[in-house]
Amino acid sequence: MSGNANGYKWIGTRTIRPDGVDKVTGRAAFGADFALPGMLVGKILRSPHAHARILSIDSSKAEALPGVKAIVTSADFPEIPPSEAIKGSSPPNYRHLSQNLMAREKVLYDGHAVAAVAATSAAVASEALSLISVEYEVLPHVTDVLEAMKPDAPVLHDDLFTGGVEPKPDKPSNVAKRVEFAIGDIDAGFADADVVVERDYSTEGIHQGYIETHAVVANMGEDGQATIWCSSQGHFMVRQYTAGLLNMNIGDIKVTPAEIGGGFGGKTTVYLEPVALLLSRKSGHAIKMVMTRDEVFRATGPTSGSAMTIKIGAKKDGKITAAEADLKFFAGAFPGAPVHLGCMCGFTPYDIENVKAVGFDVVTNRPKAISYRAPGAPIAAFAIESAIDELAGKLNIEPLALREMNAAREGTRTAYGPTLGVVGFEETLEAAKTHPHFSEPLGPDQGRGIASGYWFNVGGESSASVSVNEDGSVTVTSGAPDIGGSRASLCIMAAEVFGIDIGEVRAVIGDTNATAFNRHTGGSRVTFALGMVVVNAAEDCIVQLRTAAAKIWDIDVEAVVWEEGEARPAGDNAGKFEPLSLGDLAAKTPMTGGPISSEKSSNVQGPGPAFGTHICDVEVDRETGHVKILRYTAIQDAGRAIHPGYVEGQMQGGVAQGIGWALNEEYIYGDDGRLQNPGFLDYRIPVASDLPMIDTVIVEVPNPTHPYGVRGVGEIPIIPPMAAVANAIEDAVGMRLTDLPMSPPKVLEALENGG
Amino acid sequence: MADVVLSRELARQFTDGETRVAVEAGTMRALVRELDAKFPGIGAALGDGMAVAIDGQIFQDYFLEEVGPNSEVCFLPAIEGG
Amino acid sequence: MAKNHVTTTINGEPVEFLCETQQTLLDVLRDELQLTGSKEGCASGDCGACSVMVDDRLVCSCLVMGVEAEGSSIETIEGMADGENLHPLQQKFLENAALQCGICTPGFLIAAKSLLEKNPDPTETEVRYWLAGNLCRCTGYDKIIRSVLEVAAEAKGA
Numbered sequence A: 001m002s003g004n005a006n007g008y009k010w011i012g013t014r015t016i017r018p019d020g021v022d023k024v025t026g027r028a029a030f031g032a033d034f035a036l037p038g039m040l041v042g043k044i045l046r047s048p049h050a051h052a053r054i055l056s057i058d059s060s061k062a063e064a065l066p067g068v069k070a071i072v073t074s075a076d077f078p079e080i081p082p083s084e085a086i087k088g089s090s091p092p093n094y095r096h097l098s099q100n101l102m103a104r105e106k107v108l109y110d111g112h113a114v115a116a117v118a119a120t121s122a123a124v125a126s127e128a129l130s131l132i133s134v135e136y137e138v139l140p141h142v143t144d145v146l147e148a149m150k151p152d153a154p155v156l157h158d159d160l161f162t163g164g165v166e167p168k169p170d171k172p173s174n175v176a177k178r179v180e181f182a183i184g185d186i187d188a189g190f191a192d193a194d195v196v197v198e199r200d201y202s203t204e205g206i207h208q209g210y211i212e213t214h215a216v217v218a219n220m221g222e223d224g225q226a227t228i229w230c231s232s233q234g235h236f237m238v239r240q241y242t243a244g245l246l247n248m249n250i251g252d253i254k255v256t257p258a259e260i261g262g263g264f265g266g267k268t269t270v271y272l273e274p275v276a277l278l279l280s281r282k283s284g285h286a287i288k289m290v291m292t293r294d295e296v297f298r299a300t301g302p303t304s305g306s307a308m309t310i311k312i313g314a315k316k317d318g319k320i321t322a323a324e325a326d327l328k329f330f331a332g333a334f335p336g337a338p339v340h341l342g343c344m345c346g347f348t349p350y351d352i353e354n355v356k357a358v359g360f361d362v363v364t365n366r367p368k369a370i371s372y373r374a375p376g377a378p379i380a381a382f383a384i385e386s387a388i389d390e391l392a393g394k395l396n397i398e399p400l401a402l403r404e405m406n407a408a409r410e411g412t413r414t415a416y417g418p419t420l421g422v423v424g425f426e427e428t429l430e431a432a433k434t435h436p437h438f439s440e441p442l443g444p445d446q447g448r449g450i451a452s453g454y455w456f457n458v459g460g461e462s463s464a465s466v467s468v469n470e471d472g473s474v475t476v477t478s479g480a481p482d483i484g485g486s487r488a489s490l491c492i493m494a495a496e497v498f499g500i501d502i503g504e505v506r507a508v509i510g511d512t513n514a515t516a517f518n519r520h521t522g523g524s525r526v527t528f529a530l531g532m533v534v535v536n537a538a539e540d541c542i543v544q545l546r547t548a549a550a551k552i553w554d555i556d557v558e559a560v561v562w563e564e565g566e567a568r569p570a571g572d573n574a575g576k577f578e579p580l581s582l583g584d585l586a587a588k589t590p591m592t593g594g595p596i597s598s599e600k601s602s603n604v605q606g607p608g609p610a611f612g613t614h615i616c617d618v619e620v621d622r623e624t625g626h627v628k629i630l631r632y633t634a635i636q637d638a639g640r641a642i643h644p645g646y647v648e649g650q651m652q653g654g655v656a657q658g659i660g661w662a663l664n665e666e667y668i669y670g671d672d673g674r675l676q677n678p679g680f681l682d683y684r685i686p687v688a689s690d691l692p693m694i695d696t697v698i699v700e701v702p703n704p705t706h707p708y709g710v711r712g713v714g715e716i717p718i719i720p721p722m723a724a725v726a727n728a729i730e731d732a733v734g735m736r737l738t739d740l741p742m743s744p745p746k747v748l749e750a751l752e753n754g755g
Numbered sequence B: 001m002a003d004v005v006l007s008r009e010l011a012r013q014f015t016d017g018e019t020r021v022a023v024e025a026g027t028m029r030a031l032v033r034e035l036d037a038k039f040p041g042i043g044a045a046l047g048d049g050m051a052v053a054i055d056g057q058i059f060q061d062y063f064l065e066e067v068g069p070n071s072e073v074c075f076l077p078a079i080e081g082g
Numbered sequence C: 001m002a003k004n005h006v007t008t009t010i011n012g013e014p015v016e017f018l019c020e021t022q023q024t025l026l027d028v029l030r031d032e033l034q035l036t037g038s039k040e041g042c043a044s045g046d047c048g049a050c051s052v053m054v055d056d057r058l059v060c061s062c063l064v065m066g067v068e069a070e071g072s073s074i075e076t077i078e079g080m081a082d083g084e085n086l087h088p089l090q091q092k093f094l095e096n097a098a099l100q101c102g103i104c105t106p107g108f109l110i111a112a113k114s115l116l117e118k119n120p121d122p123t124e125t126e127v128r129y130w131l132a133g134n135l136c137r138c139t140g141y142d143k144i145i146r147s148v149l150e151v152a153a154e155a156k157g158a
Helices: A020-025 A060-064 A094-101 A122-131 A145-149 A186-191 A235-246 A273-283 A293-299 A339-345 A377-395 A399-405 A425-434 A486-498 A526-553 A582-587 A644-663 A721-733 A744-752 B008-014 B028-038 B042-047 C025-032 C088-095 C105-118 C124-133 C142-157
Strands: A040-046 A052-058 A068-073 A113-119 A133-138 A175-183 A195-203 A215-220 A226-230 A253-257 A287-290 A306-314 A320-332 A354-363 A446-455 A460-468 A474-478 A505-509 A560-563 A566-569 A597-604 A610-620 A627-637 A694-699 B002-005 B020-023 B050-054 B057-059 B072-077 C004-010 C013-019 C051-054 C057-060 C073-075
Touching: A020 C088, A020 C105, A040 A122, A040 A273, A040 A293, A052 A113, A060 A068, A060 A122, A068 A122, A068 A273, A094 A235, A113 A122, A113 A273, A145 A306, A145 A320, A145 A354, A175 A339, A175 B008, A186 A306, A186 A320, A186 A354, A195 A377, A215 A273, A226 A235, A226 A273, A235 A253, A235 A273, A273 A287, A306 A377, A320 A339, A320 A377, A339 A354, A339 A377, A339 A446, A339 B072, A377 A399, A377 A446, A377 A644, A377 A721, A399 A425, A399 A446, A425 A446, A425 A610, A425 A627, A425 A694, A446 A721, A460 A526, A460 A582, A474 A486, A474 A526, A486 A505, A486 A526, A526 A560, A526 A566, A526 A582, A526 A597, A566 A582, A610 A721, A627 A644, A627 A721, A644 A694, A644 A721, A644 C142, B002 B028, B008 B042, B020 B028, B028 B042, B042 B050, C013 C025, C025 C051, C051 C105, C057 C105, C088 C105, C088 C142, C105 C124, C105 C142, C124 C142
Parallel strands: A040 A287, A226 A253, A320 A354, A474 A505, A627 A694, B002 B072, C004 C073
Antiparallel strands: A040 A113, A052 A133, A068 A113, A175 A354, A195 A306, A215 A226, A215 A287, A306 A320, A446 A610, A460 A474, A460 A597, A560 A566, A610 A627, B002 B020, B050 B057, B050 B072, C004 C013, C051 C057, C051 C073
């Protein structure tokens, strides 16, 4: 039996995850681990050009190759006209999604899919790809965001006109839209300032870097009903997008989720599933497709790179009077950079009267950007938190103290509009200040950096059922993939409501027919939003259990209470009855009206926004330019940590990704527009020997809308690290690095130019 | 009266630059209807890819949400997570 | 082309298989023998998700050809637990939440086991360098490293 200082039985304990044993014994089935008898292997032919017109595709030789069973190109997919690009109320743009899935008139980036083959073996499929002849007219390309914005830049889309500007442009360009968020009077704010800092920053495109590549098995029945097995952040998303792309009825597609080997936002769209389904329809066989690592880098999900200018002004006493951001994010081949989110999050840690943030969403000849952990926020935070640090230096105020003086709190008006409710930013700053790390002495060429970050968190459509089994055990069935231990947190919350042992609760991720719709796992929503639905369903079961006990005892249901996993008479007036355990009541359900279960669906709102503050120590090697992370502490308001081990894990993992973003990771394009480092050898994510232990401090300022106070935790930890590292480098060697990644050549160059 | 906060972009297009508008409404549906009556066309713009923050709480799909007599109602772009 | 006949021992059991010359040991384990616990993350030896032991040597099975396994003894994640009894590393990974998505976990467990067999009392630095060939994108390595150190410490105390 476990106990807990917070007054709960299970909330806040480190239980063993219910799916754990399968994952340490190799039994857990991920995307590529599924197979069907007689299935074929599907492979995709990809463009070697960054930008080219497709003049013709001749697949006759490939079709003649023994073992080739089907070939598809964009001609096999329904063309989605602009008028049908948006279906329902939410993204995506299906026209762009379709064009990204399989290039139509033009290829828009190195790796853009052009054709797909199904064959009896991987070797035959590969040979078939080499026999497809595609005639291209190579066009000028642009991979840099500032280049893409120039008036004479090669234009990717003839029908793309900048939105959000007056007058409406009469010429197409690569700037998809301009957004602006502002409060107060920015000019007056700067006029009021004693000290102003202004600087340009840039970040490169980087990849989510999940270790599991995209994989699918798809089977189209003769009756037009389809089954898909795949790993994704949302099997309902896969079903919805696939149906939309192939003009199928949603009800004719069943998607069974595999275990997912990492996503971080990168698996919130489809790349393979509709292609595999078309190949299956055409060949009459089930199709398995597994991307290579090269394909993952060239054709899936990087996040935006950027060019940014930040200007902040303050009074001598440290009060910030004005803050301005100009953010230009590239979106890759189709619009949709998360620049608005960068604009909205960047200055939110601070209470500033005059703010203006302008963003540009720009298309370039790169793979279409997709969400990556707190989309947009880490990019803006790198620049803004660097600027705050520089401002602190100019004001001669300790950087953490400057943050404290200007910290946002309940009642602070944000630049994007709303006033903040109950938030825990000041608590993270206080925890940082009192942490031993903050005052540990540093050696030569060593430095310490502080940075903070903000993320809204997300709720959304969530469905789950909770069933009491015949023996009193409990099954929680939901439909959002478990990407980092969410089964454990759902079990903990259900066990808490029922008051039973955690070992009696199992969490199942059902297929698209097993539960009602669930929004995909993303935005740090599952433990919060799905957790809320599970708690509601479990509480509904408790009412049914009390009703059953009332029937057995022949008393009023109001006279029955549920305590410590059993029904008890409410008091002496209710009568003298022996308590009935969950097991007792489960055994008697045939006599009390039938099985105990509850299914709940809700569009959960009110996610608690959250803040984090990080402390990073580095040592700079002046000879090589190498930056070593000496010590790292991440502090975050989690609202309430349901399973502290997995909260810490999210924080540590986010920090590691952020350190990679800060120091190593970048997409490198050659002059030919081809990606030069599409593999883990040359796109270097942090390895164990690159990192120290990552200390964590979980601050708990409960979210008032959640029964246990949960706030999302997965996004925030990737927001502060890049600035924390940059600020630490500045502290170590007095050089402010403004361009990510801060790799050894850049650090050396900075040192040589005046370190 | 609820205090409605609009972005400068919306304000420029529909309200002659006014970013704060007082509206009497009990629900978001009524509030948007009221706004659209005052500023024709704004209703459609508020339905497409927008979320709302009512007293600081963000609602991605908001038509049925209640609005308090002194609520702050703030329109913002919908938020997608990673 | 005719397939090659290969005789091996896998997880202590004699195993024969037929494979094509271009198939890697990882392909054979996953596609021919249905031992899908070893994962393919890169197919170039950079991520370590396919780590197995071949004759007591830690290797990336994506870099070993199936035919090279002739006569050798192979250990995979499927053989790590003793029936229902998890290996201490497996148990410690669960207790410490040292996995999130779990795709890299089999590779880490195999690599960590091989480390502790060679060096039962490693320093943190030694663990970090030994496991530097295994990529994890979820955990930041902290809980993985702690788990390996704790298992080593407990074995020493036992």
